[in-house]
Amino acid sequence: MMKSNLAAVENASTSEMGTVSDISSVVSPIKMQGKDVNVFYGAKQALFDVNLDIRKNQVTALIGPSGCGKSTFLRCLNRMNDTIDICRVQGDILLDGEDVYNPQIDVVELRARVGMVFQKPNPFPKSIFENVAYGPRIHGLARNRSELEEIVAKSLQRAGLFEEVKDRLDEPGTGLSGGQQQRLCIARAIAVSPEVILMDEPCSALDPIATARVEELIDELRRKYTIVIVTHSMQQAARVSQRTAFFHLGQLVEEGNTDDIFTNPKDQRTLDYITGRFG
Amino acid sequence: MNNHIVSAFNVELKDVASRVVEMGGLAEALSRDAVHALITNDVETARKVIEADKRLDAMQADLENLCISIIARRQPVASDLREVIAAMRVSNDLERVGDLAKNVAKRALAIETSLKAMELGVGVEHMSELALNQLKDTLDAYTTGDERTLKAVQLRDKEVDALYTSIFRQLLTYMMEDPRNISMCAHLLFCAKNIERIGDHATNIAENIYYMFTGNHLPVERPKTDELDVGRQNVPTE
Numbered sequence: 371m372m373k374s375n376l377a378a379v380e381n382a383s384t385s386e387m388g389t390v391s392d393i394s395s396v397v398s399p400i401k402m403q404g405k406d407v408n409v410f411y412g413a414k415q416a417l418f419d420v421n422l423d424i425r426k427n428q429v430t431a432l433i434g435p436s437g438c439g440k441s442t443f444l445r446c447l448n449r450m451n452d453t454i455d456i457c458r459v460q461g462d463i464l465l466d467g468e469d470v471y472n473p474q475i476d477v478v479e480l481r482a483r484v485g486m487v488f489q490k491p492n493p494f495p496k497s498i499f500e501n502v503a504y505g506p507r508i509h510g511l512a513r514n515r516s517e518l519e520e521i522v523a524k525s526l527q528r529a530g531l532f533e534e535v536k537d538r539l540d541e542p543g544t545g546l547s548g549g550q551q552q553r554l555c556i557a558r559a560i561a562v563s564p565e566v567i568l569m570d571e572p573c574s575a576l577d578p579i580a581t582a583r584v585e586e587l588i589d590e591l592r593r594k595y596t597i598v599i600v601t602h603s604m605q606q607a608a609r610v611s612q613r614t615a616f617f618h619l620g621q622l623v624e625e626g627n628t629d630d631i632f633t634n635p636k637d638q639r640t641l642d643y644i645t646g647r648f649g
Numbered sequence: 650m651n652n653h654i655v656s657a658f659n660v661e662l663k664d665v666a667s668r669v670v671e672m673g674g675l676a677e678a679l680s681r682d683a684v685h686a687l688i689t690n691d692v693e694t695a696r697k698v699i700e701a702d703k704r705l706d707a708m709q710a711d712l713e714n715l716c717i718s719i720i721a722r723r724q725p726v727a728s729d730l731r732e733v734i735a736a737m738r739v740s741n742d743l744e745r746v747g748d749l750a751k752n753v754a755k756r757a758l759a760i761e762t763s764l765k766a767m768e769l770g771v772g773v774e775h776m777s778e779l780a781l782n783q784l785k786d787t788l789d790a791y792t793t794g795d796e797r798t799l800k801a802v803q804l805r806d807k808e809v810d811a812l813y814t815s816i817f818r819q820l821l822t823y824m825m826e827d828p829r830n831i832s833m834c835a836h837l838l839f840c841a842k843n844i845e846r847i848g849d850h851a852t853n854i855a856e857n858i859y860y861m862f863t864g865n866h867l868p869v870e871r872p873k874t875d876e877l878d879v880g881r882q883n884v885p886t887e
Contacts, residue, residue, distance in 0.1 A: 605724055632726045634864030645729050647652050 401426040401596040402447060402484075402566060407461035409442050409451065416442045420461075420622045422615055424566070429588060429597040431611035431628065433604060435643065438617040440600050444568050447598060448484035449477055465566070482509055485559035489571040491551030493543030493558075498535050501543040501554055502526060505562040521561055528594075529557035530587050549580020556587065560595070567591065569599040573606065585610050604644050608632045616640045661719055662729065665736045666791075668712045669743075673788035675705050676743040676750070680784065680847055683750040684777040687757040687840055688764050698754035705747035712740045728864070735861035739791070742850040742857075746784065749843040749850075756836040764837075769819060773841055776812040780848035783809065787855045794862045802855040803867050809848035816841045817876040 402424035409417040417439045424430050424447070432440035442451070449470060451457040463470045470480055482505070493501050502522045505511075512518035522539075526532035531553040535546070543554050552572060559567055569588070573581040588597060588610045601607050607614055608628060615625035616639070624637045635641045653659050679698050686695035716737045719725060725733050764770030783802050790798040820838050823830045859867050 604726065608726070633730065635727055641727050644726050646654050646658070 398425045398427055400424070401466065402598075403462070403464040403467075404443065404446065405462040405464065407443065407446060407459065407463065409439070409446065409460070410458040411454070412456040416620055417446075418620045420617075422622055422625060424596060424598055425613060426596050427592055427594075428613055429592050429599060429611040430613040430615060431607035432598065432600045432615050432617060433602075433607050433643075434617035434623075436602075439620040440615075440617045441570055443617070443622075444570055444598060444600050447566070447568055448481050448486060450481075450486065452477065479509075482562040483564055484566040484568060485562065485564035486568045486570070487552070487555050487559050487572050490575050491548060491555050493546070493551050493554050495542065495544055497540050498526075498543045498546070498554060499539040502557050502561045505558060509562050511562065525557040525561040526554075528560055528591065529553045530583060530590075531557055547580070549576050549583060552576060552580065552584060553587065556584070556591075560591070564595060566596045566598065569597065571600055571602060574602065581606075604632075616643060618643070655723075658719075658723055658729075661715070661723075662732060665712065665715060665719070665733065668708065668715070669736050669739055669791060670788070672705060672708050672712065672740055672743045673784075673791065675701070675708070676746040677781065677784055677788060679705065679747050679750040680753075680777075680781055680844075683753040683757065684774070684781070684844065686754055687760070688770055688774055690757065690761065690763040692758060695754040695757040699751050702747045702751040705744060709740045709744035713737055731861045731864060735857045738857045739854050742854045746847050746850050749847050753840045753843050756840050760833055760836050762833065769816070769823070769837065772812070772816045772819060773837065773844070776809060776816060776841065777844050779805075779812060780809050780844050780851065783848050783851040784854075787851045787858065790855070791858050796859060796862065799855040799859040799862075800867065803852055803859075806848055806852045809845055813841055813845040814876050 400423045404420050404422045404424075407417055407420040407422075408415065420439075420443055422430075422443070432444060434440045445451045446459055446463050447470070449463075451459055459471060465480070465484065469475075470484075494504065496504070499522055502525050503518050506518060506521045512521055523532060523536075526535065531550060534550060535541075535554075543551065546554060552575075556567075556572075572588075573584050576584065585606065588599065591597060592612075599607075599610065611628045613625065614628045614631040616623045616631065616635075616637075618639050624631065624635060624640045626636075631640065632644060635644065641647075653662075679701055682694050683698045685691060686698060716733050719733055723729075764773065783805060786798050787802050789795075790802075817838065820834045820841070824834045856867050859865075
């Protein structure tokens with residue numbers, strides 16, 4: 371009797387262990403997809419056959435040395451590369467299965483669905499309120515002033531900035547500290563209810579405290595949005611992301627669960643990069 | 650592997666590895682000496698083992714501090730992280746090996762007879778040989794990275810367990826035969842158990858080193874027999 375009980379306990383504990391490892395490999399649905407993406411700046415090729423899935427409600431970190439193509443890939447996701455004349459994109463970028471480079475697509479609407487936060491906080495030279503209200507207003511998301519105020523307040527709250535600025539919404543956004551300005555830009559990005567938020571080195575101009583605030587915010591935002599972040603800080607990628615993609619010389623070398631990439635990367639180049647060795 | 654851009658990091662990782670090797674050497678020597686002291690009733694050696702264990706404890710504490718400091722200052726990842734974590738774990742096991750050796754040495758002092766001529770002595774010596782070879786193979790693999798050796802160590806642990814079980818039976822018989830044997834046999838039983846535990850630690854170390862080199866775990870399920878199996882045939886299983 372006792373032996374069989376023991377066996378049952380042992381079986382239970384192995385199956386539990388099985389579940390634990392399953393949790394880390396649970397895959398959420400694909401939100402965006404890059405398929406055979408090649409990007410050229412004039413004659414120079416910047417990305418080579420990149421295939422990468424961006425999963426819903428997860429943070430995907432793009433890492434790699436300068437010039438590896440990670441920002442180029444990020445900018446493909448909401449067609450920011452369109453603004454560069456010599457830039458040519460081949461392959462498919464899909465948002466919910468729909469090609470964002472389809473000529474029928476309204477680029478302005480696309481960028482509302484796929485918002486962006488840049489390296490240096492770039493608030494408009496307007497009041498805090500206007501910075502956040504601008505997007506919803508031009509997209510017609512509010513029917514009247516009170517709806518607009520509600521959107522602004524909610525966005526600032528989600529960006530973790532409301533408490534700090536609620537008494538001075540009329541003051542210029544440029545008067546805030548660097549970290550506050552970056553959170554203002556995040557509030558501005560989420561005010562138009564995007565589905566995906568792209569972040570290009572959002573913390574590189576911030577001090578460690580402001581960085582921690584933004585990282586905490588990224589973790590919160592992931593519940594509602596899908597996030598793609600380009601970062602030079604490996605520790606940041608390890609801290610904030612669930613998926614990590616390593617780019618090198620325009621190629622996607624390796625992508626996978628962040629835990630796996632940082633404990634047991636499969637590719638020697640990934641290992642060399644994340645451990646700080648010569649590539 | 651040691652080509653970090655920050656060369657001081659290389660130096661620290663090398664330091665960690667060489668300290669593990671040094672601890673391994675000392676733990677192995679202590680275990681051998683303890684077994685020798687037990688079998689030959691060598692009081693002098695037994696005392697030395699008891700004394701030297703303190704050094705092993707101190708080495709373990711130093712190595713742990715070094716590893717903690719590396720984690721805090723350099724945030725190692727991937728193979729570097731595995732190296733540091735493995736060093737901490739292995740040093741813990743080695744420190745425990747030292748404790749077990751010390752305990753054998755203490756009992757060697759208490760027993761006050763040479764086991765050389767006794768049949769029991771042969772059994773204990775044989776098991777010790779096996780357990781200590783397990784430790785030696787494992788520590789060699791820490792330097793060579795030979796995965797096959799590490800797998801073999803894990804599988805061979807059951808041989809040590811089996812020998813221990815037979816010594817256990819033997820000791821039971823002696824104690825039943827003549828109650829005057831009980832005191833010595835009880836000490837010997839603990840000694841045998843300690844040596845068997847040294848084999849277990851060798852297996853732990855092998856598993857950690859395997860993880861360090863490969864990033865993967867050896868299968869956890871390994872055949873396990875112990876003295877509780879003795880007489881199990883008399884116990885209804887259902």
